[in-house]
Structure formats: C-alpha cells, structure tokens
Amino acid sequence: MMKKSLLYIPLLSMLLLASCNEEATPENKKKDEQSAQVEENAEQIESNEEQQKIDGDAESQEEAETVEQIPQYELNPKTFSIQPIGDADPKVVLLTIDDAPDKRALDMAKILKQLDAPAIFFVNGHFIATDEKKAILKEIHDMGFAIGNHTKTHADLKTLSEDEQREEIVSVNDMVEGIIGERPRFFRAPFGMNTDFSKTLAMNEGMLVMNWSYGYDFEKEYMTKEKIADIMVNTELLRNGSNLLMHDRDWTADALEEIVNGLRDKGYGFVDPDLIKGLDDGHQGE
Numbered sequence: 376m377m378k379k380s381l382l383y384i385p386l387l388s389m390l391l392l393a394s395c396n397e398e399a400t401p402e403n404k405k406k407d408e409q410s411a412q413v414e415e416n417a418e419q420i421e422s423n424e425e426q427q428k429i430d431g432d433a434e435s436q437e438e439a440e441t442v443e444q445i446p447q448y449e450l451n452p453k454t455f456s457i458q459p460i461g462d463a464d465p466k467v468v469l470l471t472i473d474d475a476p477d478k479r480a481l482d483m484a485k486i487l488k489q490l491d492a493p494a495i496f497f498v499n500g501h502f503i504a505t506d507e508k509k510a511i512l513k514e515i516h517d518m519g520f521a522i523g524n525h526t527k528t529h530a531d532l533k534t535l536s537e538d539e540q541r542e543e544i545v546s547v548n549d550m551v552e553g554i555i556g557e558r559p560r561f562f563r564a565p566f567g568m569n570t571d572f573s574k575t576l577a578m579n580e581g582m583l584v585m586n587w588s589y590g591y592d593f594e595k596e597y598m599t600k601e602k603i604a605d606i607m608v609n610t611e612l613l614r615n616g617s618n619l620l621m622h623d624r625d626w627t628a629d630a631l632e633e634i635v636n637g638l639r640d641k642g643y644g645f646v647d648p649d650l651i652k653g654l655d656d657g658h659q660g661e
Contacts, residue, residue, distance in 0.1 A: 446652035455586045456616035457646050467644045468617045469651075470494035470635075471587065473525055473563065476511045477502050479628035484515045486628070492635045493647045495585075496520050497563045500527035500547045509554050516555040521648035523561035524548055524582060532564050532573045540573050548580055560653050561585050581654050588612060590620025592627045604630035608637035 447463040450456075459465045472483055475496040487494050496515055503512050516522055526532070526543040535543065544562065552558045562582040564573060569584060577584050589612040591597040597606055603626055607619065621627050621634075635645075 444649060446656050447650040448646055449652040450583050450585060451616075452584070454588070455618050456588055456614075457618060457651065458616055460652065463650075464644055465615045466642055467615065467646045468613070468619055468638060469646045469648070470619055470621070471497060471523070471563070471585075472621050472623055473497045474499055474529070474623045475502065475525075476508055476515065477623040479625060480515060480623045481511050483623065483628050483631055484518055484520055486631050487520070487635070488518050490632065490635045492645045493649075494520055494645075495523045495561055495648050497523040497525035497561070498547065498551065499525050499529050500543075500550055501529075503550055503554065512551070512554050521561065522551055522555060522559055523563055523585070524551070524559040524577075524580075525563050526565055529565045531566055531568050532570050533568050537572045540570065541576060544573065544576055545580065548582075561648070563587075578654060583651070583653060585618065587620035588614075588617040590622075592620075592622050592624055598624075598626050600626050600629040600633075603627055604633040604637065607634045608641065613638075613641075613643075 447460055448457045448467070449460055451458050457467065457469050459467075470487070470492060472480065472494055475498050477499075480496060484494075484496065498512060503509055512522065524544060524547045527546050528543065530539075530543060532540050532543065548558045558580070559582055562573075562577040562580070563585050567586045569586075574584050589610060591606050591610075592603045597603045607621070607630075621631075638645075
C-alpha cells in the first residue's frame with residue numbers, strides 16, 4: 376500500500392506542473408486579459424447607465440420645479456387684487472400677515488402650514504433685531520412662507536425724507552437677506568402710505584408694491600376672535616382675488632383657523648405667493 380502511494384506522488388506532481396505550464400502560456404494569458412477587459416467594460420457600462428438615470432431624474436425634477444414656478448397670477452397695481460393669468464383658478468384670495476414677527480407670527484405660520492394655506496408675512500426690521508426673532512423669521516421662511524418688507528420702524532413714509540425712506544426700506548431687505556438668504560419680493564408701506572420715491576425704490580429693489588383689498592383687525596370693534604373671524608369671511612368686500620390684510624395679533628391668531636376654513640367653505644382657494652408674477656417676470660402694469 377505504501378509503494379502505490381509513493382508512485383502516485385510523482386504522477387500528481389507532473390499533472391500539477393502541466394496545469395501550471397498551460398495557464399502560463401501566452402494564449403491563455405491573453406484569454407484571461409480579454410475576460411478581465413470584458414468584465415471591466417460591463418461594469419463601466421452599468422456605472423454609466425446608473426449615472427445617466429441619476430442625471431435624468433435630477434433633470435426631470437428641475438424641469439418640474441421650473442414648470443411649477445411659471446406665474447399663474449398677477450397683481451393689479453391699482454386695486455392690489457390678484458388676477459389669474461390664462462386659465463388659473465379665479466376664485467382665490469391672498470393671505471397676508473403684517474407686523475411680523477411680533478407676538479404670534481410663528482403660531483400663525485404653524486396654523487397655516489397645517490391647513491395648507493400659503494401666505495406672505497410682512498416683517499418690520501425692529502422685530503428681527505434679536506437672535507430669537509431672527510430664528511423665528513427663518514423658521515417661518517423654512518416652512519415655505521414668503522417674506523415681505525414692511526419697513527424698519529413702521530413709520531409713515533410720507534413724513535420722512537428720501538434718505539430716511541431709503542433706510543426704512545433697504546435696511547430691511549438687507550436684514551432679511553442675511554437671515555433667510557434672499558431678499559423680499561413684496562413691499563407694503565405702513566398704513567398703505569406710499570410716496571413716489573418709495574414706489575420707485577421698491578421697484579428698483581425688485582419688489583412688487585402691495586397694499587390690500589380689506590382688513591379689519593386693527594379696528595377696535597374687531598379686536599376679538601369672534602368678531603374678526605366673522606367679518607373676514609362675511610364682509611361684502613370679499614370677492615375673487617381679494618388681498619386680505621391681517622396682523623400679528625392675538626385675536627387674529629386665535630381666529631385664523633376659523634377664517635381659513637370659512638373662506639374654503641365659500642369655495643375660495645389661496646394664492647401661493649411664489650406663483651404671483653414678479654418684476655423679474657415683467658414690470659407691473661400702469
């Protein structure tokens with residue numbers, strides 16, 4: 376038995392040596408290199424196809440976002456109401472909140488977000504002077520709400536010099552840009568008191584000048600939740616495209632959900648400010 380095993384050992388060695396010699400031939404080496412190249416090419420093709428898919432998805436998303444941003448409404452510069460462009464739904468209103476972020480702006484933004492109701496928050500510079508208020512403004516913006524300029528100190532622009540008006544307006548744009556990374560697209564003068572200079576300056580700053588159709592929460596008679604909720608929905612001034620003025624006030628914040636639901640019950644939708652034609656899309660009409 377031992378002798379047979381000893382005979383097998385040289386035979387196995389010869390077979391292994393022959394196998395090694397066969398693998399080492401130029402022909403076999405070329406075959407191996409070709410196989411490796413084919414495998415590498417297949418991996419590269421798969422990688423390219425995957426990258427093309429990623430690029431295609433990104434391009435499709437970008438195109439979709441571009442389509443979504445095509446203006447569907449425009450501001451009437453005489454009445455400040457919102458008008459549909461083309462076949463956009465005419466039965467809409469625009470929600471705006473002035474004097475933000477004073478007391479309840481963040482609460483109001485959360486309510487509107489929950490109700491899927493877009494709005495413009497018009498800010499005063501003296502309300503965003505602290506880190507806490509800056510953080511609130513950024514949170515409101517990050518929730519998807521447009522930020523408008525309502526001047527630095529809420530002064531009557533008609534009582535100010537041109538230099539003072541410039542400070543009231545441009546300083547707020549600078550502050551807002553420093554907080555949210557973009558400048559306001561909308562300007563609302565305190566008390567609706569614009570001057571020729573303020574209107575020109577706002578336009579040069581790329582902002583639409585926007586007053587309102589109606590608002591009541593600054594009148595003593597309507598400084599309760601029940602009163603303001605009722606008048607905002609049932610006023611005879613409500614019509615297609617109405618630009619609704621509200622303020623950062625306790626009674627308005629408490630009534631906000633009822634106001635939004637009441638308007639919806641009457642069949643009104645809410646304009647997304649991002650879909651309002653801006654100066655970059657063509658100047659305001661005369």
